[in-house]
Amino acid sequence: MKNSLDTAANIHVQNTAPGRTDIAPARPAGAVYLGGFRAAPLETVRLAIVGLGERCTVLLEQLKSIPHAEVVGLCDLSLPALAAAAQECGPRENASSLQLFSGPQGYERMLDEAHPDAVVICTTWATHAAMAVTAMEHGVHALVEVPLGLTLDELWQVVDTAERTQKHCMMLENCCYGRDELMFLNMVRQGLIGDLLHGEAAYIHDLRERQLTAGSDWHFAHLAARNGNLYPTHGLGPLAQYMNLARTDDTFDRIVSFSSPALGRAAHAERNLPPDHPWNETDIKCGDINTSIIKTRLGRTILVQWDETSPRPYDRRNLIQGTEGTLAGFPTRIAGAGLNDGSEWVQGDEAISPLRERYEHPLWRRLGEAAEATDSRGGMNYLLLARIVECLRAGEPLDQNVYEGAFWSAVAPLSEKSVNEGGMPQLFPDFTRGDWRRTAPLGVVE
Numbered sequence: 001m002k003n004s005l006d007t008a009a010n011i012h013v014q015n016t017a018p019g020r021t022d023i024a025p026a027r028p029a030g031a032v033y034l035g036g037f038r039a040a041p042l043e044t045v046r047l048a049i050v051g052l053g054e055r056c057t058v059l060l061e062q063l064k065s066i067p068h069a070e071v072v073g074l075c076d077l078s079l080p081a082l083a084a085a086a087q088e089c090g091p092r093e094n095a096s097s098l099q100l101f102s103g104p105q106g107y108e109r110m111l112d113e114a115h116p117d118a119v120v121i122c123t124t125w126a127t128h129a130a131m132a133v134t135a136m137e138h139g140v141h142a143l144v145e146v147p148l149g150l151t152l153d154e155l156w157q158v159v160d161t162a163e164r165t166q167k168h169c170m171m172l173e174n175c176c177y178g179r180d181e182l183m184f185l186n187m188v189r190q191g192l193i194g195d196l197l198h199g200e201a202a203y204i205h206d207l208r209e210r211q212l213t214a215g216s217d218w219h220f221a222h223l224a225a226r227n228g229n230l231y232p233t234h235g236l237g238p239l240a241q242y243m244n245l246a247r248t249d250d251t252f253d254r255i256v257s258f259s260s261p262a263l264g265r266a267a268h269a270e271r272n273l274p275p276d277h278p279w280n281e282t283d284i285k286c287g288d289i290n291t292s293i294i295k296t297r298l299g300r301t302i303l304v305q306w307d308e309t310s311p312r313p314y315d316r317r318n319l320i321q322g323t324e325g326t327l328a329g330f331p332t333r334i335a336g337a338g339l340n341d342g343s344e345w346v347q348g349d350e351a352i353s354p355l356r357e358r359y360e361h362p363l364w365r366r367l368g369e370a371a372e373a374t375d376s377r378g379g380m381n382y383l384l385l386a387r388i389v390e391c392l393r394a395g396e397p398l399d400q401n402v403y404e405g406a407f408w409s410a411v412a413p414l415s416e417k418s419v420n421e422g423g424m425p426q427l428f429p430d431f432t433r434g435d436w437r438r439t440a441p442l443g444v445v446e
Contacts (some may be wrong), residue, residue: 051076082301101114108134118392128148183364184329197322203306222286290309
């Protein structure tokens, strides 16, 4: 299928930087740019959820503790999953009008009959974009689990629908709300590491055993058919926010990508699985590790890696480098003039503690204790949902706009194309159509 950038008709061409011409579909008549978009404020945020697997369970657990959030609808094709999620909601104040939906038309019925303000989409990757489009066309804000879409076509459809319906569409990148990620954002905003030069992002997570569990066939299908960075946003999202990418200062320009041979999954399968297991009968296309480099319009670089196969410690890297210092994660390390005692790195809880006291993000100071008390994953899921509810109630812009979700998700199809072409550079489409220059950077919320 040809992507939107290949369409000959209805083309918008804009010179945006020396040596580059952007090509993007013209903004449809009546569509409105949504950078900094504010929806009408809500007293109570009525939420519906579709896709009631493991991820839904995590989010429902957090919603129990978030004031002014009411779960009004649950939807899944599996009746046992629907019953389990309904029990998780339980008879409590913020689930008093809960309705359950299933069957082929269950999702659209939920949008129409439960009257949610926003729907949380936790289904498999291939359905995210279509479900987001359907939600917005029904007048409902779309909150979409990672990724926002799988192809450039899908991402353009999501962007165009959001602009036409004037509804929020936010990708739920929870890693932007990690404690270190928030502190680093605060430090970068204060100019403590100077002008930004380079970032490093990763999702290194040995998921071989989890990928073998029941219900993971959809994930295996992606590994068998695709070769690139299939899951880039956990590490990339925070880096893009530090750099203000697609907001005022800078934006994505191009990417080169390379994958290693696909050996690790096959070796694991041969050692641990019967000969007739799908892993032993399928030629898996996806390399064990993918390494991509993104170049921004200002010339900054971002290294992005993905590996869900190798026996390595979990790592998102989370490194941001400036002219006056560097902040790095996994483990947390900080170096820079005025930030340490002259040693190469400040590292370890005791050494980092004074810096946390000084530069802890105000959102963590305000909600961190509640987040850690309810969220076994360090508080990021609680803060993600709490901020969405806060913003929707106040009529404020969400922390991630639809364009950021599209840019971050576009790394996957662009990396696949680059790998397929031997590492040739691929240009990012400009989902904002040049309007990123008038979108304010994400602020440090007090």
